[in-house]
Amino acid sequence: MKLLEEAIMNKGKILGGDVLKVDAFLNHQIDPKLTEQMAEEFYSHFKDKNITKVVTIESSGIAPAIMTALKLDVPMVFIKKTTPSTMLHPLSETIHSFTKNKDVTICIDQEYISEQDNVLFIDDFLANGEAYRGVELLMKKANAKIGGVGIVIEKSFQKGHQYIVESGIDFIALASIKKFNEGIIEFN
């Protein structure tokens, strides 16, 4: 997605250790028009795939996920990074965040996901795929099917890309980074 690649090049910052910071338009400040265009791309790709629910993990996935859900005309559910005491039927998994270097428990209420569901998982980033594998386990516990995965920015040289592609899931990344070459981003 050309506009997204331009935003990454113009507004992204490369920190040490292959970390791309896009706080200017995706992870802290959010560009609503760009987000809507992302949603349009996800919609175009998945509109005939009988998606029943869009699922994301709080927080940065919520904006593209809600706009995609609006276009697909299905509910959106955001997986929580805490287990609220008021949640009646929690399903949870522990994942490791490499960025934050700690384990995080992710949680969804069974009430909102079932064996009837064909889920489109939307997230802001795909790197090692830890979050995705956690979601995969949660959906398995809920007997729901993952019908597609839509990622805003992936680093295709890390493990997540290959894992999802090899699992045969319908997958799209709107910007796919091949490598960081001395501060220059090379896209696939």
Next chain:
Amino acid sequence: MKLLEEAIMNKGKILGGDVLKVDAFLNHQIDPKLTEQMAEEFYSHFKDKNITKVVTIESSGIAPAIMTALKLDVPMVFIKKTTPSTMLHPLSETIHSFTKNKDVTICIDQEYISEQDNVLFIDDFLANGEAYRGVELLMKKANAKIGGVGIVIEKSFQKGHQYIVESGIDFIALASIKKFNEGIIEFN
């Protein structure tokens, strides 16, 4: 907002201690069409108020905030409940969450908020106004003006409502709960 009141009555659950759980359409599963209608209400109310940025706190405010920002054609910034190590110019405040019964540090990067900004603060709930007061302090530190506050659901019998109204800020709540009367919700 009629549709929202209906959603609260049909899908909300009243837990002990005046806690309203709306995980079915606002706080966990999100109804995208209802969210868009919320955004339309916020847009109608604030469209002539020279808003330069929509600000919310992660996570449940993000969906209504991004859709409102899209309509107002301004960026959205979500305040974080952690201080990321990659944030260069953090401004932070500690607020008390009565629901979770713990202190939470909220944080925004100065880079995305300045004295040029006239902010519309959007949030899912207003009860005691702890979150709002934290945001007020953060905006003060950033020298930004709060030009309006848009709340999805307020409990007008708790302290937050009066605090905001008395401060003279342009304020709208899309659903305003007067009291819980033996399990029945009375709206203002």
